Amino acid sequence: MRILIAEDDAKLLKSLVHVFESNKFVTDGVSNGEDAYDYAVTGEYDGLVLDIMMPKMSGIDVLKKLRAEGISTPAIFLTARTEIDQRIEGLDAGADDYLPKPFAVGELLARVRAMLRRKENYTPDLLKYNDVELNRSTYQIAYGGKSAALSGREFQITERFMQNPGIIISTEQLITHIWGWETDVDTSVVWVHISNIRKKLDTVGAPVEIRFVRGAGYIMEAKK
Numbered sequence: 001m002r003i004l005i006a007e008d009d010a011k012l013l014k015s016l017v018h019v020f021e022s023n024k025f026v027t028d029g030v031s032n033g034e035d036a037y038d039y040a041v042t043g044e045y046d047g048l049v050l051d052i053m054m055p056k057m058s059g060i061d062v063l064k065k066l067r068a069e070g071i072s073t074p075a076i077f078l079t080a081r082t083e084i085d086q087r088i089e090g091l092d093a094g095a096d097d098y099l100p101k102p103f104a105v106g107e108l109l110a111r112v113r114a115m116l117r118r119k120e121n122y123t124p125d126l127l128k129y130n131d132v133e134l135n136r137s138t139y140q141i142a143y144g145g146k147s148a149a150l151s152g153r154e155f156q157i158t159e160r161f162m163q164n165p166g167i168i169i170s171t172e173q174l175i176t177h178i179w180g181w182e183t184d185v186d187t188s189v190v191w192v193h194i195s196n197i198r199k200k201l202d203t204v205g206a207p208v209e210i211r212f213v214r215g216a217g218y219i220m221e222a223k224k
Contacts, residue, residue, distance in 0.1 A: 001116060001136075001159075002026040002044060002177060006036035006059065007051045007078065016049070019105050024139060026156055028180050033057025040066055044177065045073050047116055049108075052079035052090065060093045067094040074115045078103070127162045130222045132206045134162050141200055143207070148200040153178065153193050161210060161220035170217035194218060 003025045007013040013029045020027040028045075030036050034056040040048055050059035057065075063075055076097040077090040090098050096115045099108060127134040133142045139155045140147045150158060156178050160169065171187045179185045194210055201208060207223050 001046045002028075003047050003049060003112070004036065004039050004045045005029045005049045006031070006033065006054060006062070007049075008032060008054045009051075016108075019109070021152075023109060024136075024152055024155060026178055026180075031055075033059065033062045037062045037065055040073060041069065041071060043071055043073065047112055048073055048075035049112065050075055050077055050095075052077050060090055063090075063093045063095060076108075076111060076115055078108075127159065129162050129165045129220070130206075130208050132162075132201075132204075132208050134158055141197075141204060141206070143204045146204040148203050150197070150200065151193075154197050154200070157190075157193055158197055161218070165208075165220050168213050168217045168219045173217065 001024075003020050005013060005016050005020065005027060007016060007029070008031050010031065013031060017027050017029040028039060030039055031054070033054040036048075036050060036054070036059070037057060039045075040062070048063075050062060052059040054062075059077055059079070063077075066073070074096045075094065076099060077095050078099055078101060079090075080101045097111050099111060127136065131143060134140075134155075135142065135147075136155075136159065139150050139152075141150060141158060142148075157174060160174065160177060171190050174190050175183060175185055175187070198210055201210070208220055209223050210218050210220050212218055
């Protein structure tokens with residue numbers, strides 16, 4: 001799952017990014033409304049966590065603009081303003097939930113998970129492809145009673161493939177989705193992670209493989 005966090009308090013933003021990444025979310029963080037819009041309008045995110053009061057564009061204006069352009073990514077507002085009219089304004093703008101500051105991190109994570117479960121195209125905690133299961137709660141890949149634990153990046157890459165079986169995903173797309181647009185991660189890092197995932201698929205005897213397609217990228221498909 002990929003989350004965008006928009007928060008103008010630098011310390012809080014850094015903390016939230018760390019919390020979500022520690023809970024296996026692919027996370028991007030921005031500190032103003034214009035950047036939040038530019039990132040979110042790509043449609044690459046599963047959920048948005050938006051502060052209402054931000055420089056350049058408020059969170060409410062960001063969401064109104066996104067909704068006007070057909071971006072239906074679920075969103076939760078964070079704000080220090082707890083008045084009823086502000087809650088109504090945020091919800092009317094298209095938000096799915098509203099959490100006033102200060103808040104408990106555990107509650108934010110729970111609300112985001114609940115928000116994602118309400119998505120029209122929500123993928124359950126257990127992803128399946130050709131009888132291979134990816135458990136999004138335990139971060140394990142399993143088949144035929146055998147299982148193998150995945151690291152954070154291995155899990156995120158495997159999740160991407162299992163959400164798009166039979167579709168070629170370029171190395172650049174993987175880097176952008178997993179590490180973000182501004183990363184300096186080398187393509188060799190992707191290869192190493194995929195190599196490790198392949199070994200774990202073999203360990204459990206999975207009847208699927210991640211195949212390299214020259215000049216295009218990688219594809220997860222059933223073994224022939």
